[in-house]
Amino acid sequence: MEKLQLCSAPMSRRTLLHGVACAVAVGATAERALAAGKASQSAVAYQDSPKGAQRCDNCSMFQPPNACKTVDGVVSPSGWCKIYVKK
Numbered sequence: 001m002e003k004l005q006l007c008s009a010p011m012s013r014r015t016l017l018h019g020v021a022c023a024v025a026v027g028a029t030a031e032r033a034l035a036a037g038k039a040s041q042s043a044v045a046y047q048d049s050p051k052g053a054q055r056c057d058n059c060s061m062f063q064p065p066n067a068c069k070t071v072d073g074v075v076s077p078s079g080w081c082k083i084y085v086k087k
Helices: 013-036
Strands: none
């Protein structure tokens, strides 16, 4: 059976930048997937209070009187979450 060896050679700038680009792409894909379906309130850091001028009732995903296109459950019009998108 062959043993796996960790690479001890220095990482090139190209390899590092490629890894960072891949991580960003995965994050963007995850964000789009989250927006495509209903996420739990805890997954989007939902809170019942606004974050400055950002509040659910001026978010493009809010559905009056107390729902959201992307967040599961009842949401307060004066609430906020990290996937807020201004109308």
